[in-house]
Structures are given as structure tokens and as C-alpha cells.
Amino acid sequence: MRVRFWGVRGSVPVPNKHMLGYGGNTSCVEVTLADGTEIILDAGTGIRELAAARIPHASTVQILLTHLHLDHIQGLLFFGPFFDPTSEITVYGPPAPGPNLDQRLARYLSAPLSPVDLRELPARVEFAPCPHAEWKVGGARIRAATVAHRGVTLGYRITEGDTTLCYLPDHEPALGARLADAESGWISGIGLADGATAVIHDAQYTDDEYAAHVGWGHSRVSDAVTFAARARAQRLILFHHDPSHDDAQLDELEGAARRSWEEADGDPTTLLMAAEGTTLEL
Amino acid sequence: MSGEHQPLLLVQGRNLITGLALPALLTDPDGGLLFFNDAAAELLGRAFEEVGRLPREEWARQFGPFDEEGRPIATDHLPLGNALREGRPAQGRFHVRLAANGELREVEVSALPLLEPDHYEGALVVFWPVEEAASGTS
Numbered sequence: 001m002r003v004r005f006w007g008v009r010g011s012v013p014v015p016n017k018h019m020l021g022y023g024g025n026t027s028c029v030e031v032t033l034a035d036g037t038e039i040i041l042d043a044g045t046g047i048r049e050l051a052a053a054r055i056p057h058a059s060t061v062q063i064l065l066t067h068l069h070l071d072h073i074q075g076l077l078f079f080g081p082f083f084d085p086t087s088e089i090t091v092y093g094p095p096a097p098g099p100n101l102d103q104r105l106a107r108y109l110s111a112p113l114s115p116v117d118l119r120e121l122p123a124r125v126e127f128a129p130c131p132h133a134e135w136k137v138g139g140a141r142i143r144a145a146t147v148a149h150r151g152v153t154l155g156y157r158i159t160e161g162d163t164t165l166c167y168l169p170d171h172e173p174a175l176g177a178r179l180a181d182a183e184s185g186w187i188s189g190i191g192l193a194d195g196a197t198a199v200i201h202d203a204q205y206t207d208d209e210y211a212a213h214v215g216w217g218h219s220r221v222s223d224a225v226t227f228a229a230r231a232r233a234q235r236l237i238l239f240h241h242d243p244s245h246d247d248a249q250l251d252e253l254e255g256a257a258r259r260s261w262e263e264a265d266g267d268p269t270t271l272l273m274a275a276e277g278t279t280l281e282l
Numbered sequence: 283m284s285g286e287h288q289p290l291l292l293v294q295g296r297n298l299i300t301g302l303a304l305p306a307l308l309t310d311p312d313g314g315l316l317f318f319n320d321a322a323a324e325l326l327g328r329a330f331e332e333v334g335r336l337p338r339e340e341w342a343r344q345f346g347p348f349d350e351e352g353r354p355i356a357t358d359h360l361p362l363g364n365a366l367r368e369g370r371p372a373q374g375r376f377h378v379r380l381a382a383n384g385e386l387r388e389v390e391v392s393a394l395p396l397l398e399p400d401h402y403e404g405a406l407v408v409f410w411p412v413e414e415a416a417s418g419t420s
Contacts, residue, residue: 095400
């Protein structure tokens with residue numbers, strides 16, 4: 001399983017020269033399975049560059065949206081294959097009562113907010129709520145579950161053979177719970193992350209910042225480390241960087257997180273700050 | 283998902299009732315007891331840690347529902363059964379048996395189904411002694 005980061009920023013894109021080391025695009029991660037199946041996690045602004053660099057190796061593409069906040073869908077209509085009539089694209093998203101997924105997306109992706117309407121896309125596109133039960137894509141099994149964030153939000157667990165990737169870009173498992181000593185079965189998202197080869201996890205805030213943002217749906221770096229340790233994850237990739245955190249600050253946070261990860265019996269080399277362009281072979 | 287890993291609605295429900303001064307409990311979709319809070323423990327006379335998770339029949343046998351004579355009554359059409367069957371909040375009254383002294387106590391019960399778009403995760407049940415509720419409003 002190959003994982004490539006195209007957008008790692010939370011909330012809003014930041015085209016700032018002091019932030020380009022880690023990158024300014026919002027959430028988008030590409031997962032390529034051994035058989036070439038392509039799965040795209042979220043459609044933040046990073047998906048535009050993914051599309052531009054993309055060498056199609058599959059006739060179909062699966063886009064898995066965790067939720068519909070703007071930083072996770074803002075790049076959707078900049079994904080080139082939507083404008084290729086030979087493309088077959090399935091967009092999965094969180095189930096919710098009321099309007100269908102495409103109708104909910106169209107609140108943003110339609111006039112007057114967008115010059116292109118979802119109904120005009122030349123590609124064959126299907127919008128579907130994520131099933132409650134595990135399903136298969138290519139050689140992988142995928143499981144989705146709602147996790148603690150504002151609004152209905154999914155996390156994903158993708159398993160191919162012995163390799164499991166867990167994706168929790170927007171997640172506040174510490175809300176109302178003491179992560180360090182809560183019963184593990186009663187921690188949001190832990191069933192998705194349990195024993196994963198790698199966990200990509202929200203790490204938006206510093207400890208100081210978190211105090212003023214409890215309940216906003218994001219994690220401080222220290223909680224991301226505690227969560228991954230409780231889940232017995234082998235690797236932790238800190239993700240969804242706050243738009244105010246520049247490269248120097250992210251370097252510092254990474255160093256502190258590695259020390260905490262080591263104290264929790266993790267190998268410090270298995271923790272990293274997600275950066276645009278990074279590719280991992282799991 | 284593994285049975286040991288609870289879905290978000292139950293996790294959030296437990297977080298909510300842990301800090302609630304009103305007696306409350308959580309069940310799975312079959313009505314099995316998953317957790318009750320300290321206020322419920324005070325009323326029932328046993329801590330959750332002593333009781334643990336129980337199938338619906340077992341915790342009904344221990345705590346109720348009973349009629350005023352202490353006879354077990356069917357749970358299907360009481361608040362929890364209605365909530366889990368019909369997917370709507372349900373209210374009712376019955377008696378529970380207090381573990382501390384075996385006394386029967388009439389309680390008023392509200393059950394809220396924890397309903398996702400296409401399936402149940404369980405129910406959140408709050409209950410309170412009828413006498414206290416009556417005196418509290420006088």
C-alpha cells in the first residue's frame with residue numbers, strides 16, 4: 001500500500017512562504033493498492049495537484065470523504081477526471097438523514113458559489129453514503145465509522161493483506177474523555193485505529209491552543225500521540241496542521257511529539273509530521 | 283467493528299451521562315446493559331463496576347421492571363422496548379428493586395433511541411423516583 005500526501009493543512013489553505021515546507025493545501029491523501037486501485041481520502045485543495053500529476057492506472061477512482069466541511073471538499077471540482085467522460089468515479093461520504101450526499105455537496109458546488117454544477121460533470125459519477133458494514137475496493141477491505149468531530153464525520157480503516165491504514169483527519173477523541181485511562185473500547189475512533197500499521201491523525205493544536213478550542217472537533221498533538229499509543233498503532237502521522245503553524249513551529253511540535261511517542265514505548269522514527277509530497281510505503 | 287469498540291453515539295452517550303446528576307444508563311440495540319452512571323448507582327444501590335454489562339433479561343431480573351406487587355412485567359412495551367422497536371423517545375412508569383434493601387421504588391423513565399440513519403446503536407435511558415419528581419415540582 002502506497003500513501004501519498006497531497007494536502008495536509010486544516011481549515012483553510014495557506015499559500016505562505018513560511019509554511020511551504022509542510023505545505024499549504026488542505027486535506028487530500030492518495031492511497032494506491034498493490035493492484036493499482038486508487039483511493040483518494042478527502043478532496044481538499046490538495047486534490048488539484050494530485051489530478052495534475054496523476055498517471056491514471058485504474059479505470060475507476062474512489063473518493064472517500066470524511067465529512068463535508070469546506071477544507072475537505074474545496075478541491076472537488078478541480079479534480080480533472082470529473083471532466084473526462086471516460087472516468088468512473090464513486091464519491092463516498094457520511095450518511096445523514098435528509099438530503100442525499102450529492103444534494104448536500106451541491107449546497108456548495110452549485111451557483112452562486114460555484115460556476116460548475118455537480119450535475120454538469122461529464123464523468124460517470126456516483127455519490128453514495130458509506131455503508132455501515134465493511135466493503136471491498138480492489139484488494140482492500142474498507143470500514144467507516146462516525147468519530148468525534150463537529151457534524152457527522154467519518155474515519156476510515158483500509159486493510160490490504162496485513163497492512164492497515166487508519167485515517168482520522170478531524171477527530172477530538174479527548175472530548176469528554178480521559179484518553180490516558182479511559183476504557184479503550186469507549187474511546188472515539190479506536191476501533192478503526194486498533195493495531196493499525198499507520199494512523200493519520202488530527203494534530204491541529206498545541207496544548208496551549210487546545211484550551212481555548214475544546215469542543216471544536218480537533219486534537220492537540222499530545223492527544224494524538226496518546227490516542228495512537230492506546231490504539232497500539234505502529235506508526236503515527238500527524239495531520240491537519242493548523243493554518244497558523246509555520247514550518248519552524250511544526251518542526252518543534254514534531255520533536256516534542258517524538259519524545260512523547262518514545263515515552264509511550266513508540267519508536268521515535270515511526271512518528272512524523274505529514275508534509276505535502278511525502279510518500280510512504282506501508 | 284469489534285464488539286469491544288463502542289460506536290460514537292454510545293461513546294458520546296457515556297461521556298454525557300457520566301457527568302449527569304440524573305440517573306441514566308446505556309443499552310445496546312438488544313436492550314443489554316452497557317453502562318450506568320453514579321446517580322443511577324446511588325439510586326439502585328450498586329456501582330456499575332459491581333454489576334458490569336448484562337443481557338436485557340438479566341438486568342431486568344435483578345432491577346426490574348416490576349409492578350407494584352413486585353411481579354416482573356414484560357419489557358417489550360415499556361419505554362426501552364418502545365424506543366428500540368419504534369425508533370422514537372418513549373416514557374413510562376414502573377417499579378425497580380433497589381439492591382441495597384430489596385425495596386421497590388416507582389420510577390419514571392424516558393428512553394431515547396440512539397439511531398443512526400440506517401441502524402440502532404442502542405438507547406439512552408434516564409429515570410428518576412416518582413416521589414422526588416413530584417416533590418420537586420411542588
